[in-house]
Amino acid sequence: MSGAHHATVDAHGHAIPFSQRGPESIGSMISFGFWLFLLSDIVIFSSLFAAYAVLNGHTAGGPHGSQIFDLGGVFKETSCLLLSSFTCGLMLIAAERKQMTRFYGWLVVTWVLGAAFIGFEVTEFHEFVVKGYGPTHSAFLTAFFSLVGTHGCHVTSGLIWLLVMAAQVATLGMNPKVLRRLFCFSLFWHALDLVWIGVFTIVYLGAFHVHA
Amino acid sequence: MSTHDSHAPAGNDIHDASTTYGSYIWGLGLAIILTLASFASVVFHWVWGPSEPILLGVLAIAQMGVHLVFFMHVHADDEGENTVLALGFGVFVVALVVFGSLIIMHNLSSIMPTMDQLMQMQR
Numbered sequence: 001m002s003g004a005h006h007a008t009v010d011a012h013g014h015a016i017p018f019s020q021r022g023p024e025s026i027g028s029m030i031s032f033g034f035w036l037f038l039l040s041d042i043v044i045f046s047s048l049f050a051a052y053a054v055l056n057g058h059t060a061g062g063p064h065g066s067q068i069f070d071l072g073g074v075f076k077e078t079s080c081l082l083l084s085s086f087t088c089g090l091m092l093i094a095a096e097r098k099q100m101t102r103f104y105g106w107l108v109v110t111w112v113l114g115a116a117f118i119g120f121e122v123t124e125f126h127e128f129v130v131k132g133y134g135p136t137h138s139a140f141l142t143a144f145f146s147l148v149g150t151h152g153c154h155v156t157s158g159l160i161w162l163l164v165m166a167a168q169v170a171t172l173g174m175n176p177k178v179l180r181r182l183f184c185f186s187l188f189w190h191a192l193d194l195v196w197i198g199v200f201t202i203v204y205l206g207a208f209h210v211h212a
Numbered sequence: 213m214s215t216h217d218s219h220a221p222a223g224n225d226i227h228d229a230s231t232t233y234g235s236y237i238w239g240l241g242l243a244i245i246l247t248l249a250s251f252a253s254v255v256f257h258w259v260w261g262p263s264e265p266i267l268l269g270v271l272a273i274a275q276m277g278v279h280l281v282f283f284m285h286v287h288a289d290d291e292g293e294n295t296v297l298a299l300g301f302g303v304f305v306v307a308l309v310v311f312g313s314l315i316i317m318h319n320l321s322s323i324m325p326t327m328d329q330l331m332q333m334q335r
Contacts, residue, residue, distance in 0.1 A: 035295055039302035046306040050313035075251055082243055089236040089283055190283045194276055201272040205254045209264045 027180055034184045038191045041154075045195050048150055049202065052143040056206075060138035065207025068133060070124070074204045077120045078196065081155075084113035085193040092186045098174055107166055110189070114159050121152050144203065151199055154192050161185055239282025246275040 010016055023029075056065075091106035125145070128134065135145035165185055168178050250271045253259060259267050280286045280299070288296045325333070 032294055032298075036298055039298055042302060043305050043309065046309045047313075050310045053310065053314055054317045071251065071255065078247055078251075082240070082247065085279070085283060086236055086240045089239075090233070093233065093236075187284060190279055193283075194279050197272050197275050197279070201250060201268050205250060205268055206265070208254050209261075209268070 027176075027183075030180050031183060031187070034187055038187060042191065042195065045147075045150065045198070048143070048147040049198060052147045052203065055139040055143040058139035060140075062138040062141065063133060065140070065144070065203070068128060068131070069204050069207055071204065071208065073120055073124055074200055077117050078200050080113045080117040080120070081193050081196050084110050084117065085190050087113065088186050088189045092182060095169075095174060095179060095182050100174070103169070103174075104166070107162065111159060111162050114155055114162070114189075118152060118155055118159070121148070125149070148199060148203065151192065151195055154195075158185070158189055158192060161188070235282050235285070239278055242278045242282070243275055246271050246278065250275075 008016060008021065087106045087109045091103055091110055094100075094102035094106055125148075128141070133141055135142050162185065165178070165182055168181065172178050250268055253264065253267055253271070257264075286292055286295055286299060
């Protein structure tokens, strides 16, 4: 991620100031810019985490997390997302090496695992709403649906993005521009798994600690 | 754009050559161990109750580190300097928002009368 290919000293052996070393490669600028976007996205999540932490106990006579969460389901979701993050990495390696069959194969596996995650999550939300524990029931449930729902929306947009990337690879081929976009996608996908670590630790496992 | 492209060889301007299967397999292995440990410590009550959040916190931070290093390839070398600086600032803002909100709301609720007390005052 940097301009290792730029000279750092001039012909006389004097160090060239950073400001005069010329432009960075487009690849490192794009990945750094996308990295900044991801960090700002994580700051959005931090405010939702803060709201959840503050409102956690405000159940308004309704259920607490430990009474409605199903750890088995959460474990399935976690496994899907982690494996999907791993296969996303394999997909990127295949893309760089121009191994198209492997690339499409890992792309499909990554997409299916991500879709399975969303499936489990929608089932869970549906079950809560049917039981009467929708987001309007208590401050705790509002914070829960906001935090987990925002993460779910991110994963859903990731799934759409992945379909768009598949179409771009199919029509434009694996050119440097498409490869850079795939790299940004993989960063996005790993970042969502990173946020999920916070969600399953604080929201789900944390709930069982409080009422253990 | 094309002038910039000509600077860098198309294949490796984004990724360093160290990106191999090994990094992802190590990452997956460590992440699986840490995830299983988190769930197991809650299900089987491995540790004394009050210390459980600390164990969960340590396991979560460790797994985030594993993801950053093995999946996202963030390294604190010359090449990753700006990435790590930005990450440090991000962690700072996140900690400020989360712990700041918790401390402020805790203080607020400890000095504010409860809803029952407020109702009493109104009478």
